Amino acid sequence: MPIPRPAPQAARVIAHVDMDCFYVQVEQRKKPELRGLPTAVVQYNAWKGGGLIAVGYEARKFGVKRSMRGDEAKEVCPDIQLIQVPVARGKADLKSYRDAGSEVVSILSAKGRCERASIDEVYLDLTDAAESMLSETPPEMLESIEKEALKSHVLGLTDDGKENEENVRRWLCQDDADHEDKLLACGAIIVSQLRIQVLEETQFTCSAGIAHNKMLAKLASAMHKPAQQTVVPTSCVKDLLASLPVKKMKQLGGKLGSSLQSDLGVQTVGDLLQFSVEKLQERYGTNTGSWLWNIARGISGEEVESRLLPKSHGCGKTFPGPQALKSIASVEHWLNQLCEELSERIQYDLDQNKRIAHTLTLHAGAFMYNEKESQRKFPSKSCQLRYGIAKMQEDAKKLFDSGLRDFVCPHNNRWGITSLSVSASKILDIPSGTCSISSFFQGKDCHSLSSSGSIGFNHDQSLPSPSGNKICTTPMYDMLQLRPSCEKICDGHDTSKQNKTLDGRGTSLKKRKGKEPGSILRYFQGCDFSAKQVFDGSSQMNSESYVDLDATKHQRRHLLCGDNDNDRIHEEQTMPTRTAWHLNVEDIDPSVIDELPLEIQREVRGWLHPPKRVQAAKHCSQITQYFLPAKKS
DNA sequence: CATTATGAGCCG
DNA sequence: TCGGCTCAT
Numbered sequence: 001m002p003i004p005r006p007a008p009q010a011a012r013v014i015a016h017v018d019m020d021c022f023y024v025q026v027e028q029r030k031k032p033e034l035r036g037l038p039t040a041v042v043q044y045n046a047w048k049g050g051g052l053i054a055v056g057y058e059a060r061k062f063g064v065k066r067s068m069r070g071d072e073a074k075e076v077c078p079d080i081q082l083i084q085v086p087v088a089r090g091k092a093d094l095k096s097y098r099d100a101g102s103e104v105v106s107i108l109s110a111k112g113r114c115e116r117a118s119i120d121e122v123y124l125d126l127t128d129a130a131e132s133m134l135s136e137t138p139p140e141m142l143e144s145i146e147k148e149a150l151k152s153h154v155l156g157l158t159d160d161g162k163e164n165e166e167n168v169r170r171w172l173c174q175d176d177a178d179h180e181d182k183l184l185a186c187g188a189i190i191v192s193q194l195r196i197q198v199l200e201e202t203q204f205t206c207s208a209g210i211a212h213n214k215m216l217a218k219l220a221s222a223m224h225k226p227a228q229q230t231v232v233p234t235s236c237v238k239d240l241l242a243s244l245p246v247k248k249m250k251q252l253g254g255k256l257g258s259s260l261q262s263d264l265g266v267q268t269v270g271d272l273l274q275f276s277v278e279k280l281q282e283r284y285g286t287n288t289g290s291w292l293w294n295i296a297r298g299i300s301g302e303e304v305e306s307r308l309l310p311k312s313h314g315c316g317k318t319f320p321g322p323q324a325l326k327s328i329a330s331v332e333h334w335l336n337q338l339c340e341e342l343s344e345r346i347q348y349d350l351d352q353n354k355r356i357a358h359t360l361t362l363h364a365g366a367f368m369y370n371e372k373e374s375q376r377k378f379p380s381k382s383c384q385l386r387y388g389i390a391k392m393q394e395d396a397k398k399l400f401d402s403g404l405r406d407f408v409c410p411h412n413n414r415w416g417i418t419s420l421s422v423s424a425s426k427i428l429d430i431p432s433g434t435c436s437i438s439s440f441f442q443g444k445d446c447h448s449l450s451s452s453g454s455i456g457f458n459h460d461q462s463l464p465s466p467s468g469n470k471i472c473t474t475p476m477y478d479m480l481q482l483r484p485s486c487e488k489i490c491d492g493h494d495t496s497k498q499n500k501t502l503d504g505r506g507t508s509l510k511k512r513k514g515k516e517p518g519s520i521l522r523y524f525q526g527c528d529f530s531a532k533q534v535f536d537g538s539s540q541m542n543s544e545s546y547v548d549l550d551a552t553k554h555q556r557r558h559l560l561c562g563d564n565d566n567d568r569i570h571e572e573q574t575m576p577t578r579t580a581w582h583l584n585v586e587d588i589d590p591s592v593i594d595e596l597p598l599e600i601q602r603e604v605r606g607w608l609h610p611p612k613r614v615q616a617a618k619h620c621s622q623i624t625q626y627f628l629p630a631k632k633s
Numbered sequence: 634c635a636t637t638a639t640g641a642g643c644c645g
Numbered sequence: 646t647c648g649g650c651t652c653a654t
Contacts, residue, residue, distance in 0.1 A: 001642090001643075002642080043637060043638085044637080051635080051636060052636090053636085053637065053638085053654090066636085066654085067636045068636095069635090091638090094639075117641090117653095118639090118640065118641090118654065119639080119640080120654085250653080251651095251652070253653075254651065254652055255652090287643090311640085311641070311642095312639090312640070312641085313640095314638080314640070315638080315639080316637085316638060318634095318635085318637060318638085320635040320637095321634050321635055322634080323635095359647095361647095365634090367634070377649080379649090380647090382646095382647070418634055421639085423640095636654105638654100639653100639654090640652100640653080640654090641651100641652085641653085642651085642652090643650085643651080644648105644650080644651100645648095
């Protein structure tokens with residue numbers, strides 16, 4: 001369960017945006033002739049027509065449900081269009097859906113803090129935007145409230161269909177309302193605008209909930225689908241929860257929810273109100289008990305985390321029934337496929353977002369023939385992640401062998417593997433910016449490099465750094481022993497998590513400005529040659545290396561202006577430039593790092609190893625703060 | 634051993 | 646920190 005948090009002191013405006021049958025929409029955008037037809041996305045159609053993973057609304061009318069088999073869907077809806085998920089390397093390939101999700105995030109993240117909750121859901125904290133609207137152009141002053149906003153569903157408002165828009169208009173504009181309700185009204189208008197923008201720029205529809213916390217926003221987004229939005233004023237929360245079945249609440253759909261029903265006789269969330277916090281804590285522990293007590297009252301202080309990118313990448317495949325893998329060779333084959341995909345994905349993350357994954361984990365599902373004690377699970381194993389397909393494959397095999405040794409018993413070692421997956425986690429930004437490399441190159445300590453200074457770049461200009469000092473030339477290229485093959489990037493930097501690439505296609509990204517140069521690239525650009533020239537001359541770069549000259553110009557302007565603040569938080573979302581300086585992490589010779597100046601060593605090692613981070617205190621100080629009454633106006 | 638593939642997060 | 650487990654879609 002989430003750690004219970006006290007409700008924030010001031011009212012927030014939180015939105016949950018949920019794409020409607022997202023995979024279906026992505027496929028329908030690819031093939032517009034599918035629009036309007038009953039459609040579902042299916043994977044692996046060999047066995048009983050495959051499994052449905054997304055169902056369009058036209059098909060739902062026929063009773064088609066997610067996770068039906070394709071054959072069943074055909075029975076209830078003979079005309080259904082079953083679209084297969086893209087397949088690569090013998091497995092489902094979800095890249096097109098991830099990319100489409102990124103398009104949406106890049107639009108939704110413009111108006112406030114944005115948390116990518118899943119491939120097709122985001123949370124937004126629109127408090128500031130709503131407060132601003134309220135103080136500058138409050139709804140009652142708006143000439144015409146957008147049509148889409150008028151289509152909002154406002155819980156507690158009599159929704160009589162015909163005159164609903166007029167009711168909503170009155171609610172959105174009511175002058176004597178609570179400050180909190182007015183904020184929600186502004187939130188609803190903002191969200192309606194965002195949803196329209198998403199539709200215009202991506203062709204995707206979505207639904208949304210607008211409330212004072214994440215829990216209620218999530219509940220509301222599901223209430224009116226597809227392509228609608230729902231507002232949850234504080235005044236309706238009690239009634240809403242009183243009739244809400246516990247299993248419908250996020251986090252209560254599993255064993256905990258079942259326990260509430262069977263052990264406490266709780267049927268609705270409102271039923272929880274009868275139990276003291278002590279009682280709930282006694283049975284479910286301090287944290288979960290407090291959390292339950294809070295949600296019964298509609299209280300949830302969970303923050304919208306600022307995160308546009310996933311924290312891990314994983315890929316896996318199941319081998320059900322007779323397909324279970326029974327030989328080391330077949331296991332290795334599939335590990336190779338999975339590692340290929342994972343390598344591609346973390347390399348893409350590195351290129352686009354300047355993030356390095358540090359941990360590789362292998363998971364497997366397994367069984368043993370004729371062994372009673374074979375209840376054991378195949379243990380998951382992890383190790384330091386090394387970039388490069390072959391290295392990852394090698395490491396994954398070692399992890400599997402290690403797990404298998406733990407799994408099998410000495411004698412009876414007939415096993416079967418029913419699932420395999422590899423994942424990359426502990427993904428950290430490449431540290432740069434403030435730090436050593438840029439300050440080093442900007443003239444502090446030139447001499448420590450001069451000993452090896454003759455190698456590498458052969459240019460005789462050294463331009464003034466912003467501070468007016470001479471920038472040293474450096475054989476960084478040689479020192480890092482760049483080689484082609486799988487490249488690591490170290491150009492633009494970004495310490496702000498907001499400044500990440502969302503997709504590589506540039507869709508709807510063109511208005512965003514280029515970001516500032518990363519430390520190393522900035523150095524190169526400070527000199528009067530471009531990274532492109534360097535690489536073109538080196539003959540060491542593969543075809544993926546390229547430089548966006550416009551971005552370079554843009555960056556140089558910053559440089560010439562003496563804009564040296566790499567840690568500045570941009571008000572506007574910025575996208576990384578395409579300027580790329582590719583090199584292979586694995587091809588950095590550790591012995592060479594030792595020869596670098598100490599402060600550079602620290603930075604380069606930072607790329608390779610997670611920096612120690614101070615553990616943030618995250619304990620709730622006082623239980624008592626959970627018992628604050630729900631904030632009312 | 635037929636709800637897959639992928640995520641996030643808590644706990645010991 | 647790692648590995649196990651839960652929950653979600």
